[in-house]
Amino acid sequence: MSNSKDSGGDKTSAEEQTTFFGTASKPESIPDHRSGHRSRLRDRFHNGGSDAVPDYELLELILFRAFPRIDTKPIAKRLIAKFGSFAEVVSAPAERLKEVDGIGDRAVAELKLIKAAAERLTKGEIRARPALSSWNGVLDYLRLAQGFEAREQFRILFLDKKNHLIADEVQGHGTVDHTPVYVREVVKRALELSATAIILVHNHPSGDPTPSRADIDMTKQIIDAARPLGVSVHDHVIVGRHGHASLKALRLI
Template sequence: MSQGIPEDADTAADKDPGHKGHRQRLRDRFRKTGEQDLADYELLEFLLFSALPRQDTKPIAKALLKRFGSFPAALAAPRERLKEIAGLSDISIDAFQAVHAAVVRYHRSGFNDRKVLESWSGVVDYLQAAMGQSEIEQFRVLFLDKKNALIADEVQQTGTVDHTPVYPREVIRRALELSATAIILVHNHPSGDPSPSGADIKMTRKIVEIAEPLGITVHDHIIIGLKSNVSFRGLKLI
């Protein structure tokens, strides 16, 4: 007899007859129409099927949406917050976070081997996926070569919900170490509002001031919000 878990084995342990065949029905809908026919909680359920083969994942999925507020926020939630959701084990959290990692890598692949400035929408999509749902501020730098190809993408600092310490000379020192001739500055606003603060503007101008004599161009500073972003270049702040 096979020792594997049958595709609908979870229903055998389900005491509620109303849930009988639920997973198979959800799979059938997904196979027929894709994700567009699934509600957010149903897609979260689907993502948890393999990691939780014998549990009813619907209450877990609904708890995720209630706690984090949206599908993207649930997908990008930090491990410690996910541990607060009843029914999620370390293994299921691993599987869940791997999905978010795959989304981020997918977006990054759109510009990783090409000139960054020629793939601008892909860069912004990647940054939105990587940082848009973060609950703490992150400051990262994209380091570019003379052809504007990506040398490195590094998170330089992480901070609190509304502040990240940034050291302009350290940013430029790292650019020199990598032989970068241009950089793009990026940070997120966990509040959701990507509008630059006075401190953001002052810090950016300081980096530009240090970089210019060394032949390093600051192409832009992008602030990532919950659903939108702003460009310092677009706002004519640099």
């Protein structure tokens, strides 16, 4: 009898026990209107591709993974308002992204994953065939890789005798308007890689890719140093947020 009484006195439902320990409450589900919005947005993207959604909605889709229970539209719109475009958002430094209300490490990781995937895809395409036969692809890759950087970078694409890409290397980082370039080191590296041609690249953080006098002079110095050693300089490309400039196309080299 005492056993029966004790059992009855201690009898508590699983729900009550869980509530006592503070774990019974379920996470708030996404309200119906928001859940419906996510489904409609996914369907529109699935049926129409990226052209069917503006920049901020594409960002919304990406941020769904970082914020499974938060309305991502306001965050996406704040990102566009601060940086201007989808490309500039995914290319922005992590520290600047975190200045936007609602953006933390998890969201930054999702955005940077998109940029890394895009770079890997475009770089893979130019590796698959001669660089000069897929010039538009090369330009797309270069603009994606460094067109939105806040500091100047000096990059070199090293090519073999069939103009296939051997290596893609950033040789130096500089300030907002200058990157030191050492002619001897450029040529030395080309010889180390057995490259027969190179494409020089750097970015203008101002957004304007117009070459400066210093850009032209430096390119000519590299051409003069490389030519006797059997290394050709195919071009020097300057990229920026507002496009690119080719010294060869401008007949400056």
